[in-house]
Amino acid sequence: MDLTNRIHQYTRGAWTFDVIDSGPIDGPLVVLLHGFPETAHSWEQTSELLHQHQFRTLAIHQRGYSLNARPQSRFQYSLSELVEDVASLIEQLGQPVYLIGHDWGSAIASGVAMKYPQ
Structure with missing residues (x-):
């Protein structure tokens, strides 16, 4: 994946996921997982705060x-x-x-961290 460009989607198998990519293009990456029944748009205010600290955010529509x-x-x-x-x-x-x-995104994040601690 080319990180010098904005990421709008990614695929896994037959599925294509939409991504809201914002903040400094060269900032450290933060992946944001929404809860139920929210969407990636629920991270807009948090993303703005992270951007102020030079983080690039990738909010996934799960x-x-x-x-x-x-x-x-x-x-x-x-x-x-x-x-x-x-x-x-x-x-x-x-x-x-x-x-x-x-919310539900935290259970997913925990699952990722437990299975892939690296």
């Missing part, structure tokens, strides 16, 4: 919220799938990130 990542089966919304969605983005970024979650 599985079920991105137009092209809405599986029909409830079994495709397991915590393990949601964790892998986020881990895939981080792997594609190719560098460590700060990971912040709110």
